[in-house]
Amino acid sequence: MTLTLASQSPRRRELLARLGLALDVRPADVDEGTRPGEEARAYVLRVAEAKARAVDAPGVVLAADTAVVLDGRILGKPRDDAEAAAMLRALSGRAHEVMTGVCARGAGRQELVAVTSAVELAALSERQIAWYVATGEPRDKAGAYAVQGVASAFVTAVRGSVSNVIGLPLAETLELLRGFGFPLPWDREAAG
Numbered sequence: 001m002t003l004t005l006a007s008q009s010p011r012r013r014e015l016l017a018r019l020g021l022a023l024d025v026r027p028a029d030v031d032e033g034t035r036p037g038e039e040a041r042a043y044v045l046r047v048a049e050a051k052a053r054a055v056d057a058p059g060v061v062l063a064a065d066t067a068v069v070l071d072g073r074i075l076g077k078p079r080d081d082a083e084a085a086a087m088l089r090a091l092s093g094r095a096h097e098v099m100t101g102v103c104a105r106g107a108g109r110q111e112l113v114a115v116t117s118a119v120e121l122a123a124l125s126e127r128q129i130a131w132y133v134a135t136g137e138p139r140d141k142a143g144a145y146a147v148q149g150v151a152s153a154f155v156t157a158v159r160g161s162v163s164n165v166i167g168l169p170l171a172e173t174l175e176l177l178r179g180f181g182f183p184l185p186w187d188r189e190a191a192g
């Protein structure tokens with residue numbers, strides 16, 4: 001059975017490839033706009049499902065969507081540097097949630113899971129924000145920061161799945177894939 005990752009995110013591919021999972025990658029271009037009154041969990045699950053549906057491939061198609069949630073407000077990827085700075089100002093010195101929806105589709109069925117982690121950022125000065133935005137790192141990241149990047153200098157706490165914050169909650173995703181009959185790396189070892 002083949003696994004296709006419907007994603008243009010190099011992070012998602014790397015998280016899975018590091019575990020030795022063989023996969024094809026096909027970008028899924030979908031509208032990531034929020035709907036009025038839509039809750040974060042419903043949003044990330046809806047967009048993850050739309051991404052998985054957008055790719056037609058045999059076997060199983062896997063897709064995910066990650067959002068930063070501050071006081072119930074959904075922060076996606078910043079449109080430009082000014083919006084990145086505004087997001088970082090809003091997140092400065094606060095705790096927020098990072099939520100990823102994961103969708104696996106194939107063999108006539110579909111499974112969805114949403115995972116939430118809690119992250120705290122230090123209070124950021126305007127100088128720190130300007131410096132961080134100039135690194136370019138915020139550009140393609142939900143909430144305008146990357147915990148796996150130099151933003152680790154500003155992250156004071158992460159509670160819950162770290163891979164979830166980076167874009168794909170691995171433990172939960174592997175559980176989904178196992179349900180579709182994919183042998184996990186350690187199962188293959190055991191089988192010799």
Ligand SMILES: Cc1cn([C@H]2C[C@H](O)[C@@H](COP(=O)(O)OP(=O)(O)OP(=O)(O)O)O2)c(=O)[nH]c1=O
Nearest residue numbers: 007008009065066141142145146147165166167
């Ligand atoms: C909060 C946070 C987000 N991110 C990234 C993960 C996601 O790639 C991105 C959120 O955007 P997404 O829309 O979830 O994903 P994407 O557009 O990068 O890729 P695709 O839709 O093709 O799968 O933010 C980090 O890498 N580190 C972090 O700490």
